[in-house]
Amino acid sequence: xxxxxxxxAILLFIILGICLLSCVPEAPDVSLTPPALPAETxxxxxxxxxxxxxxxxxxxxxxxxxxxxxxxxxxxKIEHDLTLDSGAILDTGTRLLVPAVAGEMTPSExxxxxxxVVFSPEAVGFDIQAFADAQGGYLSTYTExxxxxxxxxxxxxxxxxxxxxxNPRILLAVMEVESGMVSGFPEDEAQALYPFGYIKxxxxxxxxxxxxAIRHLSEGYxxxxxxxxxxxxxxxxxxxxxxxxLNAGTAAxxxxxxxxxxxxxxxxxxxxxxxxxxxxEALFGDPWERAxxxxxxxxxxxxxxxxxxxxxxxxxxxxxxxxxxxWGRYGPRAxxxxxxxxxxPGCGNSRYWTTAVAPGRVVRVGNxxxxxxxxxxxxxxxxxxxxxxxVANSDRIRFGAYRQTDDIIGHPSCEGGNSSGIHVHxxxxxxxxxxLAGGGIPFEMSGYVxxxxxxxxxxxxxxxxxxxxxxxxHTVIADPYGNYLTVIYRPESDPEYLAxxxxxx
Numbered sequence: 001x002x003x004x005x006x007x008x009a010i011l012l013f014i015i016l017g018i019c020l021l022s023c024v025p026e027a028p029d030v031s032l033t034p035p036a037l038p039a040e041t042x043x044x045x046x047x048x049x050x051x052x053x054x055x056x057x058x059x060x061x062x063x064x065x066x067x068x069x070x071x072x073x074x075x076x077k078i079e080h081d082l083t084l085d086s087g088a089i090l091d092t093g094t095r096l097l098v099p100a101v102a103g104e105m106t107p108s109e110x111x112x113x114x115x116x117v118v119f120s121p122e123a124v125g126f127d128i129q130a131f132a133d134a135q136g137g138y139l140s141t142y143t144e145x146x147x148x149x150x151x152x153x154x155x156x157x158x159x160x161x162x163x164x165x166x167n168p169r170i171l172l173a174v175m176e177v178e179s180g181m182v183s184g185f186p187e188d189e190a191q192a193l194y195p196f197g198y199i200k201x202x203x204x205x206x207x208x209x210x211x212x213a214i215r216h217l218s219e220g221y222x223x224x225x226x227x228x229x230x231x232x233x234x235x236x237x238x239x240x241x242x243x244x245x246l247n248a249g250t251a252a253x254x255x256x257x258x259x260x261x262x263x264x265x266x267x268x269x270x271x272x273x274x275x276x277x278x279x280x281e282a283l284f285g286d287p288w289e290r291a292x293x294x295x296x297x298x299x300x301x302x303x304x305x306x307x308x309x310x311x312x313x314x315x316x317x318x319x320x321x322x323x324x325x326x327w328g329r330y331g332p333r334a335x336x337x338x339x340x341x342x343x344x345p346g347c348g349n350s351r352y353w354t355t356a357v358a359p360g361r362v363v364r365v366g367n368x369x370x371x372x373x374x375x376x377x378x379x380x381x382x383x384x385x386x387x388x389x390x391v392a393n394s395d396r397i398r399f400g401a402y403r404q405t406d407d408i409i410g411h412p413s414c415e416g417g418n419s420s421g422i423h424v425h426x427x428x429x430x431x432x433x434x435x436l437a438g439g440g441i442p443f444e445m446s447g448y449v450x451x452x453x454x455x456x457x458x459x460x461x462x463x464x465x466x467x468x469x470x471x472x473x474h475t476v477i478a479d480p481y482g483n484y485l486t487v488i489y490r491p492e493s494d495p496e497y498l499a500x501x502x503x504x505x
Contacts, residue, residue: 049097053079058094059247060114060296061225061433063087063440069227070244071098089440091300101244106232108243110250111270111277112170115291117221117249119165120432121382122290128168129154135283138181138192139172144206153206160207162364162380164214164327165432171213173280174256177269182283197260213256215330220255222332224248226436232258234266297431302441305374305384307357308405309446309490310338310426315352317341318486322467322478323437323452326387326427328417333465334434335389335427336443336450339482340412347414347422349392354412354424356403357386357445365399368392368416370409376402381432389416389425421480438467446490447471453478 049055056067064084068075075086079097084090115122132140132154142153161168176182178197186192190199196209203212223229225248231241232254240263242251253276257266269275280287311317321337340352356372363380364371370391375383392413397403412424428435428443437443438452453466464480469488477485 050079052100053097054100056096056098056245058090058092058096060092060298061248061440062090062092062094063227064090064096066225066227066440067096067098067244069230070224070242071101072230072241073099087440089298089302092296092298098244101241103241105241105243106246106254107271108245109271110245110247112247112249112253112280112287113291113295114221114247114249114297114433115167115294115431116280116287117167117170117217117252118297118432118434119161119167119381120291120297121294121379123161123167123169123432124379124381126168128158128172131172132182135183137183138185139175139195142181142195142206146207156206157210160210160214164218164331165429165434166214166217167432169280169284170217170253171210173276173283174213174217174253176279176283177257177276199260211328215328216256216259217252218331221248221252222434222436223255224251226333226439229255232266234258234263235260236262238263294431297433298441302430304428304435304441304444305358307386307445308355309448309488310354310357310388310409310424311340311490312353312355312406313490315341316487316489318482319469319476319478319488320421320423320480320482320486321425321464322469323443323450324465324467326434327389332434332436333452334429334437335387335425336437336467336469337423337425337464337478338412338488339421339423342422342482347419349394349415350412350422352412353408354388354391354410356405356407356409357426359404360386360402362397362399362401362403365396366416368413370397372403372409380429383431385429387427387429389427390414390419390423391416445469448474448476448488 058067064075064078064086068078077099080095082094114120129140129152139153143150144153144156157168157171161171172182175195179186179191179195181191181195193204194209195206196213198209198212203209220229224242224246229242229251231239233239242254254270257269257276261269284290318339319336320339323333324335324337325331326334340350358374360372360374361376361378362370363373363378368390370388371380372386372388373380373383374385377383388409390413391410392415394411396410397408403409412422414422427437435441435443437450443450448469448471451468451470453468465478467478469476476488479486
């Protein structure tokens with residue numbers, strides 16, 4: 001029995017083995033051609049910079065013309081891979097190839113973001129007097145006798161910073177460098193009289209000193225923005241080219257300190273171990289951290305909202321000045337002037353109304369001033385803002401009022417600032433920066449676009465700059481006295497007028 005069982009077991013084992021061998025799949029034929037591998041992705045070839053050229057990445061507010069001016073070359077010498085419009089603001093970071101600049105120039109280090117120099121969102125809520133009190137220096141108790149009575153220095157700085165749209169923190173930083181009066185006390189009477197270091201008899205006192213500082217910060221900032229400032233001139237008459245890769249905020253500070261110092265002194269005050277950057281940081285912290293999320297002040301793709309001309313339909317007014325100073329004699333060329341039909345000689349209040357060019361909220365009124373905030377958040381430092389000047393104080397729109405396009409603002413007059421005749425002055429700001437009327441963001445109202453005139457608008461500004469408004473068919477030429485070439489008409493108010501008018505020579 002055991003032998004038979006064993007034989008059966010052996011037989012079953014053999015049968016099972018044969019079955020297992022027959023069930024195993026055949027091995028692949030390794031002699032077959034292996035499947036093709038994915039095609040190798042070619043490594044992008046970096047654009048080659050031609051000999052004699054350098055790569056430049058655009059900063060906020062740059063146009064081809066401005067970059068060319070900074071490098072001292074013609075626009076045609078700049079190479080780029082994109083189709084770029086002449087005169088238009090370029091997206092931040094646009095790659096350009098420009099001829100290398102030879103010769104001595106300032107360091108290329110960017111010291112301050114633009115937001116630290118103009119009255120940007122970074123300055124919202126800053127209380128100068130509270131800050132001065134915390135520092136415990138001379139500034140906290142410094143007063144000056146003005147027409148309105150004895151006034152704290154902090155109030156003077158606040159007023160001028162707001163009107164000229166300069167960041168009060170940068171004003172305090174440069175004052176601390178020059179006199180130490182923010183955190184300490186003046187060493188002598190002269191330093192107390194000239195806290196910004198500009199020693200001249202008719203420039204004594206906080207009001208005139210702040211005004212002088214704002215002038216040179218603004219000329220540096222907007223001169224760089226417009227491409228009209230290429231070099232610094234120091235107190236002894238020597239000059240130094242500005243590095244083309246700087247930003248407007250840094251150019252402003254460099255220009256300020258060049259006004260009253262030799263180049264050697266300037267180097268110490270700007271780039272020394274206890275220079276303006278270190279002083280600013282000791283007072284307010286890192287300016288780049290404060291400006292985080294704010295720079296560039298002009299975001300990529302920025303465009304102006306739709307604006308109408310600042311007077312009602314079915315009226316003819318006159319363009320009495322092309323792009324000119326937004327505020328004061330030395331401000332950036334951000335404003336235009338319009339005069340209503342003459343109903344009286346000289347000055348006074350016109351019976352005509354100037355109107356809202358867009359919907360907005362009135363966030364400031366003053367002597368001749370109305371400020372219209374287009375994003376309606378209540379802050380003059382944020383978004384698009386329109387500043388009207390020479391608006392009569394009587395019958396003027398009230399503070400806090402909301403306006404729709406073509407709602408009345410007030411009567412044109414001579415009130416507020418220097419004026420030789422009845423008119424209204426209007427300028428734009430974006431994120432606290434004056435927007436140049438003839439610059440890279442077209443100042444367009446009712447289809448008319450502003451342009452600088454052919455003649456140089458010399459400073460100081462005394463009431464008129466040439467310039468034009470054009471819709472591509474009809475060109476209006478500015479003139480302070482008014483004539484048939486200065487007349488401008490609201491085109492959307494009369495379709496027949498649009499259809500029949502012809503270009504003027």
